[in-house]
Amino acid sequence: MTFQLIETHSLEDIQSQGQLYLHPETGAQVLWLKNDDTNRAFTISFNTPPYSDNGITHIIEHSVLNGSKKYPTKEPFVELLKGSLNTFVNAMTFSDKTIYPVASTNQKDFSNLMGVYLDAVFQPNFYDNDLILAQEGWHYHLEKAEDDLIYKGVVFNEMKGATASPEQQLYNHMMRMLYPDTFYQYESGGLPSAITDLTQAEFIDYHRKHYHPSNSLTIIYGDLDIDQALAQLGEYFDGKGKGQVVDLQIPIQKPAVRDLKDSYSLAQGDDPTNKDYLALVWHTGLTTNSLEGTALEVINKLLMGHNEAPLKKALLEADIAADVWGEVNDFGYPTGYAIVAKHTDAEKQAQFKQIVFDSLQEVLVQGLDKDQIEAALNRLTFVLKEEAISESSPRGVIAGMKVLSSWQYQGNPYQNLEFTPILDELRTKAANGYLEDLIREKLVNNDYLAQITLVAEPGKSDKHEEKVLADLQAYKAQLDSDQVQAMVDKTQALIERQEASDTPEDLATIPMLTRQDLKADLDLEAVKVSAFGIKGKAYNADLFTSGIDYLQLFIDISDLPNSAYPHLGLLAALMGRIPTQSHSETDLQTLMDLHTGGLAAGINIYEVPGQEPKTYFVIKGKALEASLDQMVDLMKEIFLESQWTAQKDILQRIQAMISSFQNRINYGANALVMNRALAQYKASMFLNEQVSGIDFYNFLKASRDALKADQGESLTSELQALADQLANPDRLSLFYVGQADRLDTIKAKVATSFKDLASQAMGPAVTHPTGQVQNEAFVTAQDVNYVGLSTPALADLTYAGKVYVLGTILRLDYLWNNVRVKGGAYGAGFRHVRTGNIEFASYRDPNIDKTLATYLNTPAYIDNLALTDQDLLKYIIGTLSSMDQPLSAYDKGVKALSLYLTGQGVDSLKTYKEEVLAVQEADLKGLADSFRQALASYSKVVIGNKTQIQAEADQFDQIYDLF
Structure with a gap:
């Protein structure tokens, strides 16, 4: 060897x-x-x-x-x-x-x-x-x-x-x-x-x-x-x-305060007022010191983890910026800690820095709250232990990256895989002032610090692009x-x-599996359904979860109109993030971290072809079995006691949500354009657009403006009215992922907690519309585009093995070669949905018209498919791979429930896999006319560069500014 x-x-x-x-x-x-x-x-x-x-x-x-x-x-x-x-x-x-x-x-x-x-x-x-x-x-x-x-x-x-x-x-x-x-x-x-x-x-x-x-x-x-x-x-x-x-072990430089002022681009014509960025960043140490790195993560949560955390609260109350956050940065060998203010005025840099240091000094005088420290450590322990057992992400890849973060710098390769000793040591040291000592050493008394100001400049990227193109033509002329x-x-x-x-x-040189290596086996069990409460049901995914209870409260909202959905989306986002009648936001966060692995709420939308979407307001929690009672009590509290009239807290949360959505535009706009285009044909996706898409983003901006103008009473009244309407036992069901022998305990605890709710008659189920069919473009300051297209439903393109396999071919051959390789985009995708709609989207794409032409030429590509038996087998294997990814127990449960509520059942997956295995070339080529028919009518949505969009303005019915 x-x-x-x-x-x-x-x-x-x-x-x-x-x-x-x-x-x-x-x-x-x-x-x-x-x-x-x-x-x-x-x-x-x-x-x-x-x-x-x-x-x-x-x-x-x-x-x-x-x-x-x-x-x-x-x-x-x-x-x-x-x-x-x-x-x-x-x-x-x-x-x-x-x-x-x-x-x-x-x-x-x-x-x-x-x-x-x-x-x-x-x-x-x-x-x-x-x-x-x-x-x-x-x-x-x-x-x-x-x-x-x-x-x-x-x-x-x-x-x-x-x-x-x-x-x-x-x-x-x-x-x-x-x-x-x-x-x-x-x-x-x-x-x-x-x-x-x-x-x-x-x-x-x-x-x-x-x-x-x-x-x-x-x-x-x-x-x-x-x-x-x-x-x-x-x-x-x-x-x-x-x-x-x-050698990656760089010499650490002499401490010095460094200042930088630069600009970033807005779209031409955008108002730059209060759109600057401020940042303070310290060098804090080396990645080979896992104890310090973990401690800084805890410190960041304590100082900046929610709106009532001391440093974040001081910055928000001083109205420094629309959003502020802290981040522990693993730059490589060195590490840093940064505090960032987004959408502010560059002139506030001195005030920003003063508040940061004054607040840190105040923390040192007062000391960190011991219960909050313990809560933060409990939450971190839960996250790390759950990650270690989860199968939804490739644990080996994650472990490899953790190993490299110390081993690459000649450190101990095992240190980031052994979190229990680090957390135990941190608990012991934290009880004796270790975290306060780190704040003093790494932040307050640390002059290895940089101050950065980033000023908004409308049209900067366009001017730069014009210069690049002019320089290229001048170069060519020489x-x-x-x-x-x-x-x-x-x-x-x-x-x-x-x-x-x-x-x-x-x-033939590329090694491949054979048909004998492929199976249509299914590692998924159907959910078990029983009665719960007045009209509800209890859904149970009977799975081993290593002693963790995963519980979701399903609140039926099928009788609420479309106009309520933006408010429902906001209601969900605020739960657990604003004060309740019993606790401040700080105390609430401490209790959630002490007793759970996290609570959250959201809107779940399930589509059954030929029926109205099934819609639920869902409150989700996870906790160790011993903490079930505390978890359900906290779920009840955020559901029934949240202070929906707390306008200041709601405004701060909305501003953070707007900031988060803008990051989605920068990093995930391909999903936004794909979903918005599909919303023009599907009621379920139009609802999704109201609670998480561009329509919801616009609602958040309007709500922010109303609150800032002291005109938020209508908003908060609507939130309170909706919360009261949801507090109805007739609406309540539950979903539990965990072993079936605990289901009766779960049902009893939830029933007891909500026994005092007054029953109210629900209205009839609402018929939900689709969005308006039109071609839309949304302008940003980016130099690239995200080009989406969707079609109406077509029966021939509903879920079937042949459409799955063709999707693999389109993604990894046709779109890859034409949009990425030849077109220069970073990526392109295709998706088909159960009702027979098809969708395309590109990512960081220099083109618009060429990419749309590629989408529309798909039928001709299918006409000309010529696959050998080996080619076909290859695509079958790739399709099965995408259908058969490992899942954690929780994710298996969520998938099984979705299959049940959408009327498919887990056996449908086995059917789809069997169909994939049986696909022939003729099946694929036979879809060309279906694609041709589907693409005869379509809507397109583009997010991207203003100059390019305006140059192709005749393609769009509406052009909007996104920021």
């Missing part, structure tokens, strides 16, 4: 044994987290500090997955997505490292994934093909000599979207200000202005130096054949000799005809590569 076992270590918190192996020749180390988890995971990491803002580490991360020596297809990564039973396949660039994780519950599939990834990182094809850098990074794009010259590239456009976010700009400034003489000053993802400086020679040289076994760390996780896994690693480690190990033709030739060569199909020989 080329690897030597050098130590073993018991890891009780994650029920694993750590086995550390050394590869003597290269010095590379491999950690196996041995346990009985069949969701196996592999992660290889490389120390990859950037040397500029050119995004080299990020672009390499993309590019190694574009073909390798053993697997020479254009994109083995995509082939794995198409034809693997993976539970996780990705790659991630951090500030100082790049990681490549995969996971699968199938041992054969896991080995296949591991082999393809190892070849990708160590033997990529881009050494001999500069078109890979051109596609994934950047290139001069010139299809014809007379065209305008532009930049294109997947990462280039991804980062145009990412760096448009003011929060991302703040984060980058924090690292630049705190660590200006280190590689942490650079944006590892790349700044668009610097990405275009990256050359092929730099690209190859960086990979050669940094992608060596000596500079790697590997984590293998789960129930697997370790000898086989090490043999796969040995194939790439043996014979490589000693390489350079890149070129002679041969140089221009060379650009055209390279552009055409790239297009030819993008349009070319992989050869059968190349595709």
